[in-house]
Amino acid sequence: MSLKLKLRQIAKMLLQNMLLPCIYFIFSRGKIEKGLVLFADAHHSNCPFSMRVMRHKVAKMKGVHVKEFYLDLKKCSKHELVRFILDFMIAYGRAEYVFICDTFLPVSSCRKRSGTFVTQLWHSGGLLKKAGYDSEDCVPSFYKGEVFGGYDLWTVSAPCVAPVIARSFRQRYDNVRSLGISRTDIYYSRKYNDLCRKKFFEAHPEAVGRKIVLWAPTFRGNAAEPYVVGGEDIEKVCADNGWYLIKKLHPHMQPDDGFPAERLFAVADILVTDYSSVVFDWLLYRKPFVFFAPDLDDFDTERGFYVDYHSFPTTVAQNAAELSDAIENELYHRSAAELEKCVRYHMGSCDGHSTDRIIAEIFGRKEEEI
The missing domain is CATH 3.40.50.12580 (CDP-glycerol glycerophosphotransferase, C-terminal domain)
Incomplete structure (x- = not known):
């Protein structure tokens, strides 16, 4: 690993372990805003393909208010990065639901409040190359911090995928569900x-x-x-x-x-x-x-x-x-x-109806808890 990349990882660790938790603590003191749903990604400047079907369906639900936060961190200025983080953390502190589809440190860095439900709509299906904590390219061994923390639900493409994802990304096994991959619905x-x-x-x-x-x-x-x-x-x-x-x-x-x-x-x-x-x-x-x-x-x-x-x-x-x-x-x-x-x-779980199953799981579960 090059020196430049190591310095970037160190900067991420400082952001994750010091700055972001403090910001979240400040903005999570008030009440949860019922119906506030966030869609966020730090790899694209607009809604990623992996979340478009879900965003379209959730936005049409009654009693829901959608806010979107997208920024390609590789192409943004420092000012844009600071503004993006602050805007997201302010909303995250009071959000009821959050959807992401890739690594997203602003979520994983914080010990979130119990009233916020975070769903990881992971962007790939199946089982092939090693990933997560099983790969030095994904998470360097010297990295300190939960890169994939804070999720209540992680959706995968088939039953065979769930235990591998849970182990390699350090998730609770009952949080990883083979409900299908939302984005694949469009292929039908x-x-x-x-x-x-x-x-x-x-x-x-x-x-x-x-x-x-x-x-x-x-x-x-x-x-x-x-x-x-x-x-x-x-x-x-x-x-x-x-x-x-x-x-x-x-x-x-x-x-x-x-x-x-x-x-x-x-x-x-x-x-x-x-x-x-x-x-x-x-x-x-x-x-x-x-x-x-x-x-x-x-x-x-x-x-x-x-x-x-x-x-x-x-x-x-x-x-x-x-x-x-x-x-x-x-x-x-x-x-x-x-x-x-x-x-x-x-x-096997990607049959053109994955998004509906995921929505039923998330919003149905929340209603039962209430």
Whole structure:
């Protein structure tokens, strides 16, 4: 880990363990504001995809007042950061409900009052690479503080995921529930998928009639110093075979071009990824995929997996020659039954109704407590 990154982590520890708890103490002295619901994220400048379906439905509920707090900390000024933290903490101190979908220190830093219910709508499904406290890239071993603290509910994509999330992110086991991932509900909308296809082919008419390969790798390293491998190989393979390549890197590495990965699932014929959890959202379309991992041995040693990497219904390729054969094989020979079995195991609770179940769990529970 570089010195710059270590200094950033130290600054986060000071913020989490000293400043934020003091601010929360000041602004949590009054009464809870009934019906006040906060949506917050520190990785985007507007509502993240993972919370949009939930925000839309909650905002339509009676007796609810929604406030939203979004800021991309990588792109903001110090003044914007201070203003964001203060505004959120003032609202958090009296909020009844809070929704987040990623790490969010202003929530995890404070011993929150019992009248506030925090839901973590985690942004990925399934089980693949190690994360949370199981990964040095996610939470450095020297870090002091509860990075994922303060949650009352953490929603996951299938029963197999719940105990792993609870252990690796240090959650209470009964707080991690396989209610499904809210954002995946949109994939079951015919209107949404038709619109995705229409807009894409209007912008890329040269892709019409060709096999479309979506390359969506995860980043290596950590969020502050990310990189990918295999880019030149996949470009050559697609060019040699006449396939249309869409490169979609992690948001940490690629500016928004209007076509985020989730809008390309309806368009692409096959996904090529490595260790990215994007594969689990993709699985809901019941389309084939390829694991392309030139650095598999190193990645397995340095980070590791929760499940056998070779257990997925796909071909694992580690060089350009293997990749070409793998894509060809998966496009035309993969069993639909094998894909369906994988969907049920990793994404079995994502059936298009996850958001309604989560809402019933949160607001129904609160009504019972009252």
